[in-house]
Amino acid sequence: MELKLDFSILKTLTELPGISGRETAVRNYLKEQLAPYADSAHTDAMGNLILFKKGSSDKNLLLCAHMDEVGLMIHHIDERGFLRFVTVGGIDPRTLLAQRVRVQTKSGALLGVIGTKPAHITTEQDRAKAVGVKELFIDLGLPAAEVRRRVEPGDFAVLDRPYEEFGDGMICSKALDNRAGVFVLAELVRALKDPFYNVYAVFTVQEEVGLRGAVTAAFGVEADVALCLDTTGAADIPGCAPQDYICSLGGGVGITALDARTITHPVLFELLKKCCDEHQIRRQIRIAPRGGNDAGAVHLSKTGVPTCGLSIPTRNIHSNVEIVSRQDVESTFLLAYLAAKNGLNDINL
Ligand SMILES: [Zn+2]
Incomplete structure (x- = not known):
């Protein structure tokens, strides 16, 4: 497929102020930009923004990305x-x-x-x-x-830090955690036409203080499968051993096998890897024994939801000089887009 992400939207997103519990500016921007592309849009009592796009099947896919920054x-x-x-x-x-x-x-x-x-x-x-x-x-x-x-x-x-592109396709800014994930989900809402799944695109609040928004957001959706789009610390820097990198910049979308809050359902894990390999999407396996993201809350919702964290590797995470690679953002978009558009076969759980 032709891939054309508008990175000027990521720049705008990083410039919006929105710490945990104070995500109003980010939410208002997303609602205004994306509501025309959704069948419905609403904000729940916690402040999560939930957009719905009708699909051709009776299966529900929850896609989430947290709006808050540290x-x-x-x-x-x-x-x-x-x-x-x-x-x-x-x-x-x-x-x-x-x-x-x-x-x-x-x-x-x-x-x-x-x-x-x-x-x-x-x-x-x-x-x-x-x-x-x-x-x-x-x-x-x-x-x-x-x-x-x-x-x-x-x-x-x-x-406070301006968004800047530098080096070989790198982006440096504050708040790339998680405006990069928000950007992927926003672009997906715009690009997705006639998806297989009924898609719930959920922009969550308060992830950075304990996955709080995701708890209520997931409760409000009868999800059959879920993908959480977030950044993850990339420790591919001097002073860290290769076995401790977690993820590397330029290595593609990080498909989570395990982190401190989740162990990805084995069938979902295999299907996501297969989807990447069939479509030549760059991927790496994310194993982060000390990290967690919204997937930790989503997969335990109700009677359980097969959930995987799709992670964008980020150097200097939780600082004002976070760095991501454009290519990794694109890989993450492609995988999430294809999963929503075509469905993940065999997810009959
Ligand atoms: Zn995050």
Whole structure:
């Protein structure tokens, strides 16, 4: 098939702010863009956006991608107007030092900088010590009274980094986890015509804090089979041994065999590999004993759903310099598209 993904949509998606539980901007954008391509669209009480496309069979396929990104929530404003925050989702505080953020307030977004003591006044011992989130603060460059007027505890902040393409087909941005998966699912909703399955395209909330949206989203769908589209940490970098890579950039879609929350149904696992091999789709096997994604919640819904996580390898995951390969995004799209369009034979579970 001819493959034409519009990566400018991925750029737009990465620029939208949406930490866990605050996905409104992402959801509104998706609803506006995709509702015309769906037979129905609704948002559940948790905030999951659920689009439905009628298929030619009586089988239901649930495709999900989480909208939320890791980020910060402001919990204290000090007497000089510096903001203190908690992290939302798994962020290594070392990656926050000396970074830019965008604080989302009722009167719009404010640029902030996570301050750091200059090297001139730190000691060697200071520098050898890993920084903790309690030692970090956001500097808005505003007088304290102005900060207090514009910012409230409960406001959130996202990492700030422009989307950039570089190197050999690589993309660097904040929030590629999981706007890359959201992008694949959004493009799929647009491209899919007359699918075999009744397709439920579900954009979930609160994955980064424990797969919370996926619990209620899956409950609301009578799924026969499910695919969860997400990024996964690629540790194919210096200092990591090949057996610890999990996935490699450029190696194609990561078909999950096992992670901390799932062991993929063996029949589904084989069918997905076969589909890739028949259509020359680049693939790799993902085994991540410490990772998990929405598939962990979806496969345990009701009496159980054969579910597989399709993963886009991502370097520097949960930082503002996440890197994915365009080719891997395309492989992930192709596999999910063909599964939805043609059906996965023998899934009679
Ligand atoms: Zn994710």
